Amino acid sequence: MIQKTKEKEEALTLRRNGMSYSEILKRISVARSTLSLWLRDVGLSQRQKQCLTEKKLKGMARGWANIRNRRIRKSEYIKEVARAEAEQLIIDPLWLTGVVLYWAEGGKERKWRTGEKVSFSNMEWRMHAIFLSWIFQYAGKGMNDLVFEIYIHESADIRLARKYWSRLLKIKPIELRIYLKRKNNNPHRHNINNEYHGLLRICVRRSVDLNRKIAGWIEGVVQYFSK
Incomplete structure (x- = not known):
């Protein structure tokens, strides 16, 4: 119980400092549902909300970039194999x-x-x-x-x-x-x-x-x- 109380206090502090749920979960090993319950009454300033939104958008951009790069690598590999096949099929x-x-x-x-x-x-x-x-x-x-x-x-x-x-x-x-x-x-x-x-x-x-x-x-x- 004492350990959970310490984790909750740490989570509250991190949230008040403007950290996202994902960032907090990397530091504190609890279920996301538990974290949501702990932090439901924590308010954020407009600036903190804006920062979290910017982080989310940057994360999404990185995710799309990774997907795009994987698609490009896969596409180039398929084409490379096909070019080699063409020499035999022509x-x-x-x-x-x-x-x-x-x-x-x-x-x-x-x-x-x-x-x-x-x-x-x-x-x-x-x-x-x-x-x-x-x-x-x-x-x-x-x-x-x-x-x-x-x-x-x-x-x-x-x-x-x-x-x-x-x-x-x-x-x-x-x-x-x-x-x-x-x-x-x-x-x-x-x-x-x-x-x-x-x-x-x-x-x-x-x-x-x-x-x-x-x-x-x-x-x-x-x-x-x-x-």
Whole structure:
């Protein structure tokens, strides 16, 4: 009991000096709930509250910086391994074609847009056919890993577009999500006839690391042909 009383008095003193709960717990070994009970009636000055807020914000900033640095290190490692793989895979026509297509039409991770998943967008069904073969063979993905989205003008024949993409890529019509574009009164627009089926976007679930791997493959291809 005497020991607890001493710990409580020490905790009260530290709190009155403006220390945070976390800082106090590093010095006094008690449960956080006990500490909260001891300190519930201790008031802090406006300056002390401001200092605690600043400490909290700095701690959060350090935490985010550590997370960012770990992500960067992990990303660079994935890319390094992928660049080495590219030297062996580059003789495969399908692999090389898929890498180049993704370089041109795929979604990439940017410094200002991290955590980007794999996605491929185009209006040409044959490009999507190649992408699907490529992603199945070299990324180990299946149809259940994919999300299909059609972006199409509201004035177009949506039923026909669904049928078009479904038939050519062997996708169930119900799996095609529709996103309508607002009406465009541009008289020079050519996407208003039966040849227009919208733009198809294929997204791969849980594929942030795969996108980084593909980025490494692209870098490997560039290095190979830059020798």
